[in-house]
Amino acid sequence: MYFVEWLTWLAYIDPKEERDAFEKQYKKVKRKALYESDDLEMLESAKKPACNTPKSRGPVYIYNEQILEMRYGMWEDKRGLISILSLTAIVYSLVNIAIVLEDIKFLFNLALNYNGEPYGEQLLMASFFLTTGLGTLWLYLKFGLRFTRFEMFTSRHLLIRFNRTTQQVYLHRPTYCGGIVTLPWHGVTSSGSDKKYATAGGLSLPLDLVWPPSFAGALHPEFIYVGKATNNFAELQAEWEFIRRFMDEGPEGLPRPSITSHFPWPWQAFTPQFEGMTHYFRRASRITKIGLVLISPAFLIIGTGHWLSLMLCWKPRWPKIIREAGLPGKPVPPFTTLDDYPPAIQERLRENAYLWAARPGKRPERKKRTSTRQRKTEVETSTVEKDIPCETHRADRP
Known part of the structure; x- marks a missing residue:
C-alpha cells in the first residue's frame, strides 16, 4: 500500500554517489525538462472550474464546514x-x-x-x-x-486533510515515506484540471495532486494520488472539482459524500479490488469476461489479505496542532520546510534539488520539421511502359 510512496521518498533522498554509479552502469534515462511557465500554466488551470458536476467518490472520513478528509495512496486495491x-x-x-x-x-x-x-x-x-x-x-x-510495514503494524490509511479556514493541506504518512507534511492550498496542481495533465486518460488511476518544489518547501515536489481509481476522465474532473469548490467556495451546493468509517469492515477490503475496472467489464469480450470469472478466486485471496491488513493496523492520528487548526484562538500549523528534517536528510535533499528544479522562463516553441528530401516532379514509370504508346497499351489490356 505504501510501496509507491516509499519509492518516491527514496528517490528524493537517494545519495548522489549511488545515483551516479547507477547512471554509469545503466543507460541514463533522459528526463523531461520542466520550465517555470509549465508550473504557472498548471497552477492557473487548477484555479478554473473543471466541470459542472462535482462529485466525490471517496473514501471520505470527515466532511463539515471546515474540513474535508480523504484517503490517498497508490495501489490501495493491491493491498493484501x-x-x-x-x-x-x-x-x-x-x-x-x-x-x-x-x-x-x-x-x-x-x-x-x-x-x-x-x-x-x-x-x-x-x-x-x-x-x-x-x-x-x-x-x-x-x-x-x-x-x-507497508501493509501491517502501521497506520491503517494514508490520509489527506483539506482545511478551508487555514487554506492548508495536510498529509498523514509514516516517517519512512516522508512523514506528516503541511502544504499551502494555493500551490496545488491537479490531473483533473485539464485532460493534458491526466496520465493515460485517467483510466484506472486515482486523481493526482502535485505541489511544485517552490510550494512544497523541501526542495522536492509532493506528488500524491487521492481517492479511488477512476474509469474515465470525467470522474477525475468531478473529483477534482469537488475538492476545488470545497476549498475555494465552501461546501454549499456540493452533494454530500457518504462518510466512510475507520473501522475495518470486510467490504472495505473487497470492494477496492474492483476500483477503476468498470470500463473493462463493459467493453470486454466474452472470452475476457470468462477469464475474469476464472481468476476471481485471486481477488478473493487478495481481499482476505487486505482485510487482515486492515485489522492488523491502527487508526491514524493527527498531531494536536493539526486537529485544532482553524479553531478560534488556536495556532495555525507552520508549512513544512527543509529545516523540519534531520541534518542527514537535509543534505541529501539539497544534493538532489537540481533533479526537480524548473528551468527559468518560458518553454521554447518547437521548431517545425522540414524535410531535406527533394520532392519528385513526376511519377516514374517502368522502361517498358515508356516505350509503349498509351493508346496501344490500353488496347492490349484484356
Whole structure:
C-alpha cells in the first residue's frame, strides 16, 4: 500500500554517489525538462472550474464546514498480497518452533525416565525444525519486516486533510515515506484540471495532486494520488472539482459524500479490488469476461489479505496542532520546510534539488520539421511502359 510512496521518498533522498554509479552502469534515462511557465500554466488551470458536476467518490472520513478528509495512496486495491506472504512466513516459523518445543519436551521426559529407547531420530528432527524455524524468522526480521510495514503494524490509511479556514493541506504518512507534511492550498496542481495533465486518460488511476518544489518547501515536489481509481476522465474532473469548490467556495451546493468509517469492515477490503475496472467489464469480450470469472478466486485471496491488513493496523492520528487548526484562538500549523528534517536528510535533499528544479522562463516553441528530401516532379514509370504508346497499351489490356 505504501510501496509507491516509499519509492518516491527514496528517490528524493537517494545519495548522489549511488545515483551516479547507477547512471554509469545503466543507460541514463533522459528526463523531461520542466520550465517555470509549465508550473504557472498548471497552477492557473487548477484555479478554473473543471466541470459542472462535482462529485466525490471517496473514501471520505470527515466532511463539515471546515474540513474535508480523504484517503490517498497508490495501489490501495493491491493491498493484501504482502500481508499474505508475511503471515505465511510468520506462521511457518512459529509452527516449526512449536514442533521444536514438543520435541524438546519429549527429549526432556525421555532423559528423566531413560530406559534405553532410541532418540537419535527425534534429536535430528528437533535440530532440523529448529534450524528452519529460527532461520526463516531471522531472514524475515532482517529482510522482510520492512516490507510488511507497508501493509501491517502501521497506520491503517494514508490520509489527506483539506482545511478551508487555514487554506492548508495536510498529509498523514509514516516517517519512512516522508512523514506528516503541511502544504499551502494555493500551490496545488491537479490531473483533473485539464485532460493534458491526466496520465493515460485517467483510466484506472486515482486523481493526482502535485505541489511544485517552490510550494512544497523541501526542495522536492509532493506528488500524491487521492481517492479511488477512476474509469474515465470525467470522474477525475468531478473529483477534482469537488475538492476545488470545497476549498475555494465552501461546501454549499456540493452533494454530500457518504462518510466512510475507520473501522475495518470486510467490504472495505473487497470492494477496492474492483476500483477503476468498470470500463473493462463493459467493453470486454466474452472470452475476457470468462477469464475474469476464472481468476476471481485471486481477488478473493487478495481481499482476505487486505482485510487482515486492515485489522492488523491502527487508526491514524493527527498531531494536536493539526486537529485544532482553524479553531478560534488556536495556532495555525507552520508549512513544512527543509529545516523540519534531520541534518542527514537535509543534505541529501539539497544534493538532489537540481533533479526537480524548473528551468527559468518560458518553454521554447518547437521548431517545425522540414524535410531535406527533394520532392519528385513526376511519377516514374517502368522502361517498358515508356516505350509503349498509351493508346496501344490500353488496347492490349484484356
